[in-house]
Amino acid sequence: xxxxxxxxxxxxxxxxxxxxxxxxxxxxxxxxxxxxxxxxxxxxxxxxxxxxxxxxxxxxxxxxxxxxxxxxxxxxxxxxxxxxxxxxxxxxxxxxxxxxxxxxxxxxxxxxxxxxxxxxxxxxxxxxxxxxxxxxxxxxxxxxxxxxxxxxxxxxxxxxxxxxxxxxxxxxxxxxxxxxxxxxxxxxxxxxxxxxxxxxxxxxxxxxxxxxxxxxxxxxxxxxxxxxxxxxxxxxxxxxxxxxxxxxxxxxxxxxxxxxxxxxxx
Numbered sequence: 384x385x386x387x388x389x390x391x392x393x394x395x396x397x398x399x400x401x402x403x404x405x406x407x408x409x410x411x412x413x414x415x416x417x418x419x420x421x422x423x424x425x426x427x428x429x430x431x432x433x434x435x436x437x438x439x440x441x442x443x444x445x446x447x448x449x450x451x452x453x454x455x456x457x458x459x460x461x462x463x464x465x466x467x468x469x470x471x472x473x474x475x476x477x478x479x480x481x482x483x484x485x486x487x488x489x490x491x492x493x494x495x496x497x498x499x500x501x502x503x504x505x506x507x508x509x510x511x512x513x514x515x516x517x518x519x520x521x522x523x524x525x526x527x528x529x530x531x532x533x534x535x536x537x538x539x540x541x542x543x544x545x546x547x548x549x550x551x552x553x554x555x556x557x558x559x560x561x562x563x564x565x566x567x568x569x570x571x572x573x574x575x576x577x578x579x580x581x582x583x584x585x586x587x588x589x590x591x592x593x594x595x596x597x598x599x600x601x602x603x604x605x606x607x608x609x610x611x612x613x614x615x616x617x618x619x620x621x622x623x624x625x626x627x628x629x630x631x632x633x634x635x636x637x638x639x640x641x642x643x644x645x646x647x648x649x
Contacts (some may be wrong), residue, residue: 384503385500385503385504385507385589386496386500386501387506389491389496389501389504390504390507390508393477393505394508394511394512394621395425396477396478397473397474397508397512399550400470400473400474400477400514400530401470401474401512401516404466404467404469404470404516405475405516405519405520407464407466408463408467408516408520408523409519409523409578409603410459411462411569412454412458412523412524412527413527414524414533414638415453415454415458416450416453416454416523416524416527416528416531416532417531417628419453419454419531419532426595429533433516435506439464440538443493449478449537450528450532450535450536450537451537451540451614452543452614453538453545454524454536454541455611455614455634457542458590459548459608459610460610461547461588463520464551464584464587464605465584467555468536468550468555468580468581468584469605470512470513471509471513471555471559471580472554472559472573472576472577472580473550473555474509474512475509475559475560475563475572475576476563476569476572478508478509479502479504479524479560479564479568479642480563480566480568480569480572480576483563483566483567483577484523484567484568484572497643497645498642499639499643502564502638502639503577503609503639503643506560506635506638506639509554509556509560510556511594513549513552513553513556515550515553517545517552518550520545521542522545523546524536524541524545525538525541528541531620537614540613540614541614541616543552543613543614543616543620544610544613544614547608547609547610547613547620547623547624548608549611550624550627550628550631551604551605551607551608551627553627553628554604554607554627554628554630554631554634555580555604555629556580556635557630557631557632557634558580558604558640559576559577559580559632559636559642560576560634560635560638561576561634561635561637561638562564562576562577562579562638562639563576563636564638564639564642565641565645565646581644582603583602583604583605584603584604584605585589586600586602587599587600587603587605587606588610590602590603590606594603604627607623607627608623608627608628609624610624616628640644
């Protein structure tokens with residue numbers, strides 16, 4: 384139940400933003416791994432003492448006693464959340480919202496493809512790009528760690544961390560995809576589809592600052608990423624990851640059903 388021509392078009396349509404986001408993530412991943420050094424760790428500890436709230440807001444808190452913990456602290460509290468969010472917003476706009484907002488969906492619906500086939504193809508394209516993005520970043524992380532610090536990275540736990548993070552990306556994509564399927568005007572898509580995940584992101588940042596604001600991070604989807612448990616190999620990390628996947632499935636299915644049933648004024 385896929386349109387291969389549309390799938391090929393979608394892969395080309397998202398290629399430029401994908402490459403840009405990938406380059407940022409590759410750069411940060413390789414640089415952070417390169418900076419894994421006791422002296423540099425002391426420097427970051429000094430920054431935390433001088434600017435504890437700012438470092439905490441960016442998710443850069445906690446001590447790193449291993450390469451994996453170092454990567455988790457300095458990549459997965461901010462960088463691996465923000466840049467994929469930007470890509471998701473752009474990709475969903477190109478794959479769904481753009482066609483609806485500019486009226487070009489009428490031409491697509493005039494083809495033999497059903498609404499269901501169209502929206503499933505768009506959804507699969509979105510998740511394929513996210514999977515490819517994570518696969519590329521993971522490969523860069525593994526190669527960089529092996530080249531600079533052989534045998535110091537716990538590969539299995541690193542893969543688990545990335546798998547859990549991918550589930551979070553899927554859940555965020557579900558929110559954005561649902562909004563694109565519901566609204567006909569791009570401004571509402573950006574207000575809800577982009578606005579809600581961005582709000583969650585900033586609430587998570589505020590919550591990381593602790594004390595009176597700590598409760599805020601538990602109001603967001605980002606609190607479901609069990610990064611510490613994943614790198615610790617704790618079996619309790621499985622349930623939050625499953626919940627993230629279920630959120631993604633439910634929201635995506637709801638968006639697809641809404642799209643097939645809605646009245647499209649084209």
